[in-house]
Amino acid sequence: MNATQQKIIKRALDLFNLKGIEYVGMRELAADLGMRIGNLTYYFPTKDDLVFSISQAYTESNTQIHSEILSNSLYDFLYKNRLLFENGLKYQCLLLSMVHLMEQNARIAANYRGNVTQTRMSGLAHDIELLETNKYLKFGSDDDKSLIISSNSLQSRFWLSEAVLTESRQNLSRQLRHYLRMKALLFRPYATRKGLEDIERFIRELD
Amino acid sequence: MNATQQKIIKRALDLFNLKGIEYVGMRELAADLGMRIGNLTYYFPTKDDLVFSISQAYTESNTQIHSEILSNSLYDFLYKNRLLFENGLKYQCLLLSMVHLMEQNARIAANYRGNVTQTRMSGLAHDIELLETNKYLKFGSDDDKSLIISSNSLQSRFWLSEAVLTESRQNLSRQLRHYLRMKALLFRPYATRKGLEDIERFIRELD
């Protein structure tokens, strides 16, 4: 990936985040970058290609976070989620258009269904198991465990979508704290004493 | 509202649900209905007007459910949510385009922010309070209560969006049961013995 491509992706991400992917035209992006449309399509033949490149960057940065931070403690797990949330904010245009992208952008859909879903879900399940063996969490039944996994995924995917229902795209960072706190509280019914301490500490540090 | 308008709304809802609001053009809709585009715009000057009319029908049907079923027991509350989920499925195109509609359709946004959010949120809070006084639920702290309200709203709004990430628009009804069950389980940590019985009964009847 060369410098021009990087420049295009960077600026496209900014504009997409600001106005929404669907509402930034290729002509507008080209004008903003001071280049011709033909030049844009030289690097990204279609808009879908451009968006797919951005989604790849997002996936990679998420993968990096997952590999860097292991969920050895409940605090670590929550802290990892904080980084993931902040990263989601950087790529908010993707999360806010998820449904459309999955239905319209074949490459994103294939990649997401093929890789992301499986690895993330099994990764989350693995994290939860680990926290259970390390005695941060304790579940009464498997139902409880799969419930936590489900509501956790739903929240991670759509907190930004809900945030945008009450506030504009430009002010979403203000709500990050609220949703992170909510995520932490989600684990409280299943936390051991040790786990509760981690949750309290994590919430304290949010302020 | 006359017969032609009704006919247009009905067919538009079908097509929107099938393909997504953004991917059904006014020309396509007109052709499907055997009329000219200009005729469509006679009744609905803009596409936004058409979508707004559909959203009004959705809001009204939801309001009716809320007024018909009171949350005197946890079972009633869950049953009401079942009806709301089924109604959401009927209007899936709206729920699946929520973010876009709120950002693009000024009338929907104004209506939603002005009425729906407040009444629904306070209605939910009221239901939860009622279930607490009727001893179906018991919360250790206000944090727990607001957590339940938050995750409940998020799930109600976006279960369809998540469902469409794994399955196509045409097969979403299959996943309704799973998300309803998840909603019921969400209340288990805070349920009294009486509450647990209602949850079990509700889940049993889902099969």
Place this chain on the structure above:
DNA sequence: TGATAATTTGGTCAATGTCCTAAGTTTTAA
């Protein structure tokens, strides 16, 4: 019947994503 209102038609408009050709310019590598 005749006038008014309701409805339908056909065509135009700008904007979008995509595609194309032809000509330059810059970079790379033999």
Place this chain on the structure above:
DNA sequence: TTAAAACTTAGGACATTGACCAAATTATCA
């Protein structure tokens, strides 16, 4: 140094979209 490859510009074209409008047609009712 020179030829080839990579990049950039310029201009245009296409079908599709939502929106808009004037005129023609039909329905309604005094």
